[in-house]
Amino acid sequence: MNVTDRLRSALASLAERDSLRTIRPRPKGVISLAGNDYLGAGADTALREAFFESPLSRFGLASGSSALLFGESEAHEGLREVLRRLYGRESLLFPSGWQLNTGFIAALAAAFGKDVFFLADRLVHASMIDGLLAAKRHGAGFLRFPHNDCSALERLLERVAPEHEIVVILTESVFSMDGDRADLAKFVALKKRWKNVLLALDDAHGLGISGANGRGPAEEAGVEDDVDFRILTFGKAAASSGAALLTDPDWLSLVTNYARPLIFTTAESPLQAAWTSFVLSQIPNWSDRRARLRALEAKVLETLGSDALAHGTPILPWILGDNARTLAAAKRLEESGFLVSAVRPPTVPEGTSRLRISLASSLTDDEIDAFCLALTRLKTEFAL
Numbered sequence: 001m002n003v004t005d006r007l008r009s010a011l012a013s014l015a016e017r018d019s020l021r022t023i024r025p026r027p028k029g030v031i032s033l034a035g036n037d038y039l040g041a042g043a044d045t046a047l048r049e050a051f052f053e054s055p056l057s058r059f060g061l062a063s064g065s066s067a068l069l070f071g072e073s074e075a076h077e078g079l080r081e082v083l084r085r086l087y088g089r090e091s092l093l094f095p096s097g098w099q100l101n102t103g104f105i106a107a108l109a110a111a112f113g114k115d116v117f118f119l120a121d122r123l124v125h126a127s128m129i130d131g132l133l134a135a136k137r138h139g140a141g142f143l144r145f146p147h148n149d150c151s152a153l154e155r156l157l158e159r160v161a162p163e164h165e166i167v168v169i170l171t172e173s174v175f176s177m178d179g180d181r182a183d184l185a186k187f188v189a190l191k192k193r194w195k196n197v198l199l200a201l202d203d204a205h206g207l208g209i210s211g212a213n214g215r216g217p218a219e220e221a222g223v224e225d226d227v228d229f230r231i232l233t234f235g236k237a238a239a240s241s242g243a244a245l246l247t248d249p250d251w252l253s254l255v256t257n258y259a260r261p262l263i264f265t266t267a268e269s270p271l272q273a274a275w276t277s278f279v280l281s282q283i284p285n286w287s288d289r290r291a292r293l294r295a296l297e298a299k300v301l302e303t304l305g306s307d308a309l310a311h312g313t314p315i316l317p318w319i320l321g322d323n324a325r326t327l328a329a330a331k332r333l334e335e336s337g338f339l340v341s342a343v344r345p346p347t348v349p350e351g352t353s354r355l356r357i358s359l360a361s362s363l364t365d366d367e368i369d370a371f372c373l374a375l376t377r378l379k380t381e382f383a384l
């Protein structure tokens with residue numbers, strides 16, 4: 001087969017499985033339940049105006065170089081200061097959560113080789129999986145435990161903790177495709193039984209959504225000090241981009257020295273860091289937005305008629321099973337004026353294709369009522 005035919009057949013085989021993905025700009029005039037702007041900060045034009053009237057908007061767009069080659073400036077320092085104030089910890093900034101997760105996991109492996117071992121929840125984000133695959137090249141091993149299964153994790157720990165100098169558990173506060181949470185109190189109690197077991201928590205979807213100060217499920221569970229590596233990403237509720245690793249200074253120093261996705265990339269834009277600081281500073285004040293999310297969640301759950309999805313998070317997966325059905329349902333919703341993502345393998349396991357309904361506190365009563373009506377019609381049409 002020549003190159004062109006080979007390429008076309010690869011694309012055709014994706015299309016046959018209803019797995020061909022395309023990028024298209026967000027259509028105008030539809031209401032989005034497909035984003036991660038949980039607190040409506042991205043849609044908040046008054047907030048944006050307030051930022052551009054504040055001294056924080058004086059920063060430039062270009063960082064100019066890698067963080068290790070003076071790419072950071074006063075804006076990045078400012079963001080770390082906000083994080084210190086809100087979280088009481090030191091941090092290392094990355095241009096994205098993807099780079100943080102792949103870089104941080106591989107960095108530990110580059111430093112410790114086979115002496116470090118990772119135990120990851122089966123459903124952790126692809127960026128952690130890619131970090132684990134990179135870690136393998138450095139001789140570090142890993143195993144995945146069944147989703148949220150602390151007893152399975154316990155059995156694995158009993159085996160691997162005595163055999164390795166360092167063991168790192170990888171999980172998420174809120175799982176991005178299922179909207180459920182890790183039982184953080186249980187994970188913390190478990191890891192505390194071994195001095196050499198550390199807990200890394202990806203807080204990408206937890207940031208902002210719950211807790212008295214909006215620090216998410218870890219704040220709610222009162223376990224923040226027991227999380228050894230806290231991963232914040234700013235592309236979701238913080239309506240920005242970039243990410244921060246929160247841990248002790250010696251660990252930060254180690255990651256700074258070994259994380260290739262940090263060393264060999266341009267530092268994020270100073271203006272972006274300033275905007276992140278601005279939004280993060282508001283998040284503690286947004287209890288009303290968090291309460292609004294809970295109310296919207298209750299409404300959609302009632303419509304779907306499923307309490308199994310009640311997790312106190314803005315992510316509601318409606319599992320339809322096969323790809324074609326999921327795509328058809330998403331298309332029908334879009335025709336009714338609502339954008340919902342159809343999530344298919346390999347993002348989720350085979351046979352669990354779903355509509356990922358993602359709530360934002362900025363949805364109005366009229367909008368959510370209309371959406372619930374569209375869901376009800378869809379249930380009838382698809383005999384669900």
Ligand SMILES: *Cc1c(COP(=O)(O)O)cnc(C)c1O
Nearest residue numbers: 096097098125176202204233235
């Ligand atoms: C979005 C996401 C990431 C990646 O963050 P980006 O900043 O978008 O690269 C990492 N982990 C989880 C759980 C995520 O949902």
